[in-house]
Amino acid sequence: MRLPLLLFAVLICSSTLGATLDFDVGQVWAYKTRPGEQDSTLLIDKVEDDPKLGRIYHISVSKIHIKGGAATFTDELPHIPVSLQTLTASCTHLVGRSDPNPMYLRGYRVWRQAFEAGHAGIYTISVSEILDLTEKMLQQPSTGT
Secondary structure (H helix, E strand, C coil): CHHHHHHHHHHHHHHHHCCCCCCCCCEEEEECCCCCCCCCEEEEEEEEEECCCEEEEEEEEEEEEEEECCCEEEEEEEEEEECHHHHHHHEEEEEEECCCCCCHHHHHHHHHHHHHCCCCCCECCCHHHHHHHHHHHHHCCCCCC
16 A cells, blocks of 8 residues: 555656746746845746747846945846746745836846847846846946046
Protein backbone atom coordinates (compact mmCIF):
# COMPACT_ATOMS: atom_id res chain seq x y z
CA MET A 1 0.00 0.00 0.00
CA ARG A 2 2.85 2.40 0.73
CA LEU A 3 4.47 2.02 -2.71
CA PRO A 4 1.38 3.20 -4.67
CA LEU A 5 1.01 6.20 -2.35
CA LEU A 6 4.68 7.07 -2.74
CA LEU A 7 4.45 6.83 -6.54
CA PHE A 8 1.34 9.03 -6.52
CA ALA A 9 3.12 11.65 -4.38
CA VAL A 10 6.14 11.65 -6.71
CA LEU A 11 3.90 12.11 -9.76
CA ILE A 12 2.09 15.05 -8.17
CA CYS A 13 5.34 16.75 -7.10
CA SER A 14 6.99 16.30 -10.47
CA SER A 15 3.98 17.71 -12.30
CA THR A 16 3.99 20.89 -10.21
CA LEU A 17 7.76 21.37 -10.12
CA GLY A 18 7.92 21.94 -13.87
CA ALA A 19 4.97 24.35 -13.87
CA THR A 20 5.67 27.82 -15.17
CA LEU A 21 3.94 30.96 -14.06
CA ASP A 22 1.75 32.71 -16.61
CA PHE A 23 2.68 36.40 -16.85
CA ASP A 24 0.41 38.96 -18.52
CA VAL A 25 -0.26 42.70 -18.75
CA GLY A 26 -1.96 44.18 -15.70
CA GLN A 27 -0.77 41.59 -13.21
CA VAL A 28 0.67 42.76 -9.91
CA TRP A 29 3.18 40.32 -8.42
CA ALA A 30 4.92 39.94 -5.09
CA TYR A 31 8.55 39.08 -5.64
CA LYS A 32 11.73 38.17 -3.76
CA THR A 33 12.47 41.63 -2.44
CA ARG A 34 15.51 43.23 -0.94
CA PRO A 35 15.60 43.57 2.86
CA GLY A 36 13.26 46.32 4.07
CA GLU A 37 11.18 46.31 0.87
CA GLN A 38 8.78 43.47 1.71
CA ASP A 39 5.76 45.55 0.60
CA SER A 40 7.23 46.17 -2.85
CA THR A 41 5.40 44.78 -5.88
CA LEU A 42 5.94 44.72 -9.60
CA LEU A 43 3.36 45.48 -12.27
CA ILE A 44 3.51 44.14 -15.81
CA ASP A 45 2.79 47.18 -18.00
CA LYS A 46 3.45 45.75 -21.47
CA VAL A 47 4.43 42.47 -23.09
CA GLU A 48 5.95 42.19 -26.55
CA ASP A 49 7.80 39.63 -28.60
CA ASP A 50 11.19 40.10 -30.23
CA PRO A 51 12.54 37.66 -32.83
CA LYS A 52 15.97 37.51 -31.12
CA LEU A 53 15.21 38.00 -27.43
CA GLY A 54 11.80 36.33 -27.24
CA ARG A 55 9.15 37.72 -24.95
CA ILE A 56 9.99 41.07 -23.33
CA TYR A 57 8.13 42.20 -20.21
CA HIS A 58 8.04 45.89 -19.34
CA ILE A 59 7.50 46.26 -15.61
CA SER A 60 7.14 48.97 -12.98
CA VAL A 61 8.41 48.36 -9.45
CA SER A 62 6.91 50.29 -6.54
CA LYS A 63 7.51 50.71 -2.79
CA ILE A 64 11.27 50.49 -3.06
CA HIS A 65 14.05 52.53 -1.48
CA ILE A 66 16.71 53.51 -4.00
CA LYS A 67 19.30 56.04 -2.91
CA GLY A 68 21.57 57.78 -5.33
CA GLY A 69 23.98 60.60 -4.67
CA ALA A 70 23.49 62.94 -1.74
CA ALA A 71 20.07 64.29 -2.65
CA THR A 72 18.26 61.65 -4.71
CA PHE A 73 15.82 59.05 -3.49
CA THR A 74 13.08 57.18 -5.29
CA ASP A 75 10.27 54.86 -4.27
CA GLU A 76 9.43 53.65 -7.78
CA LEU A 77 11.08 52.60 -11.01
CA PRO A 78 8.41 53.07 -13.68
CA HIS A 79 10.07 51.14 -16.53
CA ILE A 80 12.33 48.11 -16.50
CA PRO A 81 12.54 45.79 -19.54
CA VAL A 82 12.99 42.21 -18.35
CA SER A 83 13.02 38.63 -19.59
CA LEU A 84 10.84 35.70 -18.66
CA GLN A 85 13.89 34.42 -16.78
CA THR A 86 13.82 37.53 -14.57
CA LEU A 87 10.14 37.13 -13.72
CA THR A 88 10.43 33.39 -13.13
CA ALA A 89 13.39 33.89 -10.78
CA SER A 90 11.76 36.79 -8.93
CA CYS A 91 7.98 36.46 -8.67
CA THR A 92 6.47 34.60 -5.73
CA HIS A 93 2.71 35.03 -6.10
CA LEU A 94 0.09 37.06 -7.92
CA VAL A 95 -1.43 39.72 -5.64
CA GLY A 96 -3.86 41.46 -7.99
CA ARG A 97 -4.48 43.33 -11.20
CA SER A 98 -4.05 46.97 -12.18
CA ASP A 99 -4.09 49.20 -15.21
CA PRO A 100 -0.60 49.78 -16.62
CA ASN A 101 1.37 52.49 -14.85
CA PRO A 102 1.13 55.55 -17.15
CA MET A 103 4.60 56.61 -15.99
CA TYR A 104 6.19 53.63 -17.77
CA LEU A 105 5.50 55.10 -21.23
CA ARG A 106 8.22 57.75 -21.11
CA GLY A 107 10.90 55.24 -20.14
CA TYR A 108 9.56 52.74 -22.64
CA ARG A 109 9.84 55.25 -25.50
CA VAL A 110 13.44 56.10 -24.61
CA TRP A 111 14.27 52.40 -24.26
CA ARG A 112 12.52 51.50 -27.54
CA GLN A 113 14.51 54.10 -29.49
CA ALA A 114 17.80 52.88 -28.00
CA PHE A 115 16.78 49.24 -28.48
CA GLU A 116 16.02 49.74 -32.17
CA ALA A 117 19.41 51.45 -32.58
CA GLY A 118 21.12 48.46 -30.96
CA HIS A 119 22.09 50.35 -27.79
CA ALA A 120 19.72 48.77 -25.23
CA GLY A 121 18.65 45.31 -24.18
CA ILE A 122 16.72 43.62 -21.41
CA TYR A 123 17.60 42.39 -17.95
CA THR A 124 17.93 38.67 -17.30
CA ILE A 125 18.88 38.93 -13.61
CA SER A 126 16.42 39.01 -10.71
CA VAL A 127 14.44 42.14 -9.87
CA SER A 128 16.28 42.59 -6.57
CA GLU A 129 19.62 42.40 -8.42
CA ILE A 130 18.34 45.02 -10.90
CA LEU A 131 17.46 47.32 -8.00
CA ASP A 132 20.90 46.82 -6.41
CA LEU A 133 22.58 47.58 -9.74
CA THR A 134 20.43 50.68 -10.29
CA GLU A 135 21.25 51.97 -6.83
CA LYS A 136 24.96 51.33 -7.34
CA MET A 137 24.94 53.21 -10.68
CA LEU A 138 23.06 56.18 -9.17
CA GLN A 139 25.58 56.44 -6.34
CA GLN A 140 28.58 56.78 -8.66
CA PRO A 141 29.86 60.33 -8.93
CA SER A 142 29.04 61.99 -12.20
CA THR A 143 31.99 62.58 -14.50
CA GLY A 144 30.69 65.94 -15.77
CA THR A 145 32.10 66.26 -19.26
